[in-house]
Structure formats: structure tokens, C-alpha cells
Amino acid sequence: MTTPAFPFALAAYDDPAALARALAAHVAEALRARVARDGSASLAISGGRTPTRFFETLSGAPLDWSRINVTLVDERWVPETSDRSNAALVRRHLLKGPAAAARFVPLFTGAPTPEDGLADAEAAVAALPAPFAAVVLGMGDDGHTASFFPGAQALSAAIDPAGTARLMAVRAEGAGEPRITFTLPPLVAADLLLLHIEGATKRAVLERAAAGGDAAELPIRAVLGNAPRPLDVLWCP
Numbered sequence: 001m002t003t004p005a006f007p008f009a010l011a012a013y014d015d016p017a018a019l020a021r022a023l024a025a026h027v028a029e030a031l032r033a034r035v036a037r038d039g040s041a042s043l044a045i046s047g048g049r050t051p052t053r054f055f056e057t058l059s060g061a062p063l064d065w066s067r068i069n070v071t072l073v074d075e076r077w078v079p080e081t082s083d084r085s086n087a088a089l090v091r092r093h094l095l096k097g098p099a100a101a102a103r104f105v106p107l108f109t110g111a112p113t114p115e116d117g118l119a120d121a122e123a124a125v126a127a128l129p130a131p132f133a134a135v136v137l138g139m140g141d142d143g144h145t146a147s148f149f150p151g152a153q154a155l156s157a158a159i160d161p162a163g164t165a166r167l168m169a170v171r172a173e174g175a176g177e178p179r180i181t182f183t184l185p186p187l188v189a190a191d192l193l194l195l196h197i198e199g200a201t202k203r204a205v206l207e208r209a210a211a212g213g214d215a216a217e218l219p220i221r222a223v224l225g226n227a228p229r230p231l232d233v234l235w236c237p
């Protein structure tokens with residue numbers, strides 16, 4: 001067996017419920033540790049279809065949620081009335097029960113475009129305790145993570161490990177609507193950085209990415225190649 005260009009550590013679970021329990025336990029532990037150390041903590045989570053069960057499980061975690069800030073790794077530039085809104089997903093599935101006490105910092109500002117809203121969104125996230133205690137990434141079948149989409153004009157700036165912008169507006173064919181995303185540096189600086197993927201297709205994409213090649217083709221490579229240690233991946237069929 002050849003060593004992959006970008007090593008990662010994969011934990012495989014039997015089913016989505018077992019994965020969600022393990023993921024929620026890891027994230028809760030990272031949040032608890034940061035609250036104990038600093039008095040507050042922040043968490044950045046992904047939207048899309050995969051994380052719903054994880055959100056539901058985490059919402060019941062016995063944490064001092066009033067000390068926890070929650071934001072999104074990326075957001076589609078739509079209001080919360082849209083069924084494409086990641087913020088709406090977080091409100092519906094995470095910010096309830098004990099987790100209703102968390103402070104949520106959405107990325108959508110109501111401005112007409114993400115370029116117009118960028119400064120206000122930057123100001124909102126600048127107030128978050130940094131670095132993130134935990135970041136949970138997802139991945140699309142095209143190898144995008146956060147809003148690092150193949151073919152996006154902003155891609156090389158968004159995944160520049162030496163970049164200084166925290167947020168960036170992104171437009172890409174595969175993205176649907178315009179988006180706003182955290183850039184690579186604040187994401188890989190998290191105390192705990194996890195990738196949550198489900199299904200054989202995504203696992204195959206991850207393995208192809210890890211074998212090496214250009215991040216412009218499979219942007220998840222930017223995370224695999226710049227994470228401070230082999231990326232922790234939670235997977236189930």
C-alpha cells in the first residue's frame with residue numbers, strides 16, 4: 001500500500017445515529033474544555049443535508065450553552081425563510097432544548113449580495129472567541145468543503161493558507177446561489193477539526209483527494225494538506 005499524499009484518520013460507524021452520537025460527544029468535549037479554560041467558546045458547523053441528526057444530538061448535550069457561540073462554516077446567500085438557508089437549519093435542529101441558550105451568529109446579513117454583506121458579516125464574526133473550539137466540515141460529491149467550490153473565482157484566495165481575510169464571498173456554478181464562507185486559515189486553526197461524511201460516494205471522493213493532486217480540482221485537499229495533523233474524518237455507509 002502506498003502512503004497517501006494527505007493522510008487522514010477515518011473512524012467508521014455502523015450507521016448515521018452512531019456517528020451522530022460520537023460526533024456530538026467529541027464536539028461537546030471540545031466546547032466544554034474551552035469554556036473551562038476561557039469562560040467561552042465558539043463552534044462553526046456546516047449546513048447541507050448531512051448534519052441534521054448530529055445537530056439534534058448535540059442540542060441535548062449538557063453544556064453551559066450560554067457561554068457558547070455558534071456560527072456557520074459557510075452560508076448560501078438566502079434569507080432564513082428559504083429552505084436553502086443553513087441558518088434556518090441550525091435554528092430548527094440545533095438551537096433548541098439546552099442549546100437554545102447559545103448565541104448564534106449567522107453569516108447572512110440581509111444585504112442584496114454577499115459582497116455587499118461581507119463587511120457586516122466580518123464585524124459579527126470578529127467578536128467570536130478565537131480560534132474555534134470546534135469546526136465540523138462537510139463535503140460535497142464534487143470535493144467542495146465549506147464554500148470552497150471547484151471553479152470558483154475566489155477559490156485560490158479562500159484556500160490560501162497565508163490569507164488574512166476571515167470571510168469571503170463565493171460564486172460558483174456548482175454552488176447554486178452566491179455564498180459566503182470562512183476562509184481556510186480560521187477553519188484549520190480550530191482546537192478540534194472534523195470532517196463528517198456519509199455514504200460510499202463521499203468516501204471514494206475523499207480517498208481520491210487524499211491520494212494527492214491539485215486543490216483546484218478537489219478543494220477538500222486544501223484542508224487535508226493544511227490541517228495541523230491528519231484530518232479526523234467520521235464516516236458511515
Ligand SMILES: O=C(O)[C@H](O)[C@@H](O)[C@H](O)[C@H](O)COP(=O)(O)O
Nearest residue numbers: 046047048049050138139140146
Ligand atoms: O452550505 C453547504 O452546502 C455546506 O456547508 C456544504 O459545504 C456542505 O457541507 C456540503 O455541500 C455537503 O452537503 P450535504 O451534506 O448536503 O451533502
